[in-house]
Amino acid sequence: MSESTLLSDLVEHGKLNKAENVLLLWLDKHPDDFHALGNYTDLMMRKGHHGLAINLYRHILREWKDMPDEARPMLWAQIGQSLLLEGFNDPAEFAFNRAVELNPKEPGIYNAMAGCYINQAQPDKVIEWCNKALEIDPACGPALWNRAIGYLEKGEWEKAWPGYLEGNRRTQQRSYKEGEKMRMWDGKRNRTVVCWGEQGVGDEIMFASCLPDFIRKCANPIIDCHPRLEPIFKRSFPGVPIYGTRKTDQITWHVNHKIDSQIAIGSLPYHFRNSRDSFPGIPYLKADPECIAHYRNELEKLGPGPYVGIAWFGGEKKTRFDYRMVPLKEWEPIRATGCTFISLQYNKWGHKKEAEVNGLTHWDAPIDDLDEQAALIMACDLVISVCQTVVHFSGALGKECWCLTPSRPAWRYGLTEDRMAWYGDTVKLIRQRAGEDWSRVINEAASRLTAFKETYHADRNAARGADSIRVDGHGGMAAMAG
Numbered sequence: 001m002s003e004s005t006l007l008s009d010l011v012e013h014g015k016l017n018k019a020e021n022v023l024l025l026w027l028d029k030h031p032d033d034f035h036a037l038g039n040y041t042d043l044m045m046r047k048g049h050h051g052l053a054i055n056l057y058r059h060i061l062r063e064w065k066d067m068p069d070e071a072r073p074m075l076w077a078q079i080g081q082s083l084l085l086e087g088f089n090d091p092a093e094f095a096f097n098r099a100v101e102l103n104p105k106e107p108g109i110y111n112a113m114a115g116c117y118i119n120q121a122q123p124d125k126v127i128e129w130c131n132k133a134l135e136i137d138p139a140c141g142p143a144l145w146n147r148a149i150g151y152l153e154k155g156e157w158e159k160a161w162p163g164y165l166e167g168n169r170r171t172q173q174r175s176y177k178e179g180e181k182m183r184m185w186d187g188k189r190n191r192t193v194v195c196w197g198e199q200g201v202g203d204e205i206m207f208a209s210c211l212p213d214f215i216r217k218c219a220n221p222i223i224d225c226h227p228r229l230e231p232i233f234k235r236s237f238p239g240v241p242i243y244g245t246r247k248t249d250q251i252t253w254h255v256n257h258k259i260d261s262q263i264a265i266g267s268l269p270y271h272f273r274n275s276r277d278s279f280p281g282i283p284y285l286k287a288d289p290e291c292i293a294h295y296r297n298e299l300e301k302l303g304p305g306p307y308v309g310i311a312w313f314g315g316e317k318k319t320r321f322d323y324r325m326v327p328l329k330e331w332e333p334i335r336a337t338g339c340t341f342i343s344l345q346y347n348k349w350g351h352k353k354e355a356e357v358n359g360l361t362h363w364d365a366p367i368d369d370l371d372e373q374a375a376l377i378m379a380c381d382l383v384i385s386v387c388q389t390v391v392h393f394s395g396a397l398g399k400e401c402w403c404l405t406p407s408r409p410a411w412r413y414g415l416t417e418d419r420m421a422w423y424g425d426t427v428k429l430i431r432q433r434a435g436e437d438w439s440r441v442i443n444e445a446a447s448r449l450t451a452f453k454e455t456y457h458a459d460r461n462a463a464r465g466a467d468s469i470r471v472d473g474h475g476g477m478a479a480m481a482g
Helices: 003-012 016-029 034-046 050-063 071-085 089-102 107-115 123-136 141-154 157-171 201-217 227-236 289-302 328-335 351-357 370-379 389-397 439-481
Strands: 192-196 220-224 261-264 307-311 340-343 382-386 401-405 427-431
Touching (some): 034 050, 050 071, 089 107, 107 141, 192 201, 201 227, 201 389, 227 370, 289 340, 307 370, 328 439, 340 351, 382 389, 427 439
Parallel strands (some): 307 340, 307 382, 382 401
């Protein structure tokens, strides 16, 4: 096996550390091999070392004297991509423009430029640059996908889903027959179809709003989901075979079914969500009733209601956590309303300690176990969260949630509406305006929460009064009978 073949094989199978060792050993003996150095830099970019990649790409541009003509624009495009992934949008745009000047016929460069505008509240720019890529190559899968994201940001569902479906078709596929690539489900009823989960847990929960449609439409539906979602999916979709194996290729259950096609869960909207009116906006997941009662009892031990679950941090670097976080210290106007607050925050970067230092109750079990988290969400009276999985869980369960939404949100949250299409009236969006910090959003949420609390106590007092009347009435009737 040649060095290049070995390297490609290692990268394809995700063995990036071994690939890095191969390249470093090669470069020790061939320090002037700029092609190998370029491969090493690409690898650093894959591993998320974007600052190192940017500087190595710049070094190659300066020092590679006999660089092939086609390599220079691609290096500029890689610099742009690395800058973009670190949030340096203006320098990234400069790098992409330089790449376009050098090679105006490369569709990948235009598609990379489109990436500058995704999640930047500029969907028309995304669509514009993707269209330029598609003029050169109408079958450019990444451009079809990115253009779909632009349409989704605008809420143009019918235009969006064909490109989204095509992107899924080209980049992802699972097979449930040995040695065979399976056809994608065509939406016809007479099929035994596996719908498999993809992307993050939040996306899988959101796209699961299409599962009731899929189950009704398909003759023999099967669901292959994230293992953390298996218990709640089994409760929510009884009678459907559900396997929590989407994170592994080592499955055996497929031999018990005569499967003839498959579809990614993110491709279901192509069949079922082609207009705003096609979103039913009703709950579709069910938490464990006994577990809900347990957590409600635990909440009542903490003090008076209303009981409000909060989450203040979402995502990670590559999914723009900088847009999806409101530091807990900035929540003071909300917390000053006098409600009882509970942490729903996933403890990935020490958030449990942060919650406890700030006087919030943080239970491990409902954070680590999504089935228990669903029960805790349902036990709360209200959820307030930044853009993260808690929002999708609340919407899917039918628990009222207020989402603190950045001015440059992901497509799922749209750009203008005060509700999420996926969840009807359950998830309300309190939007940050362009160029402002979070203070106005926080104060608006606090004002709404004050009103929510007043209504909560008025309803409880009215309920106690009605109970009292019923008890007195029964007592009076008993006395008269005596």
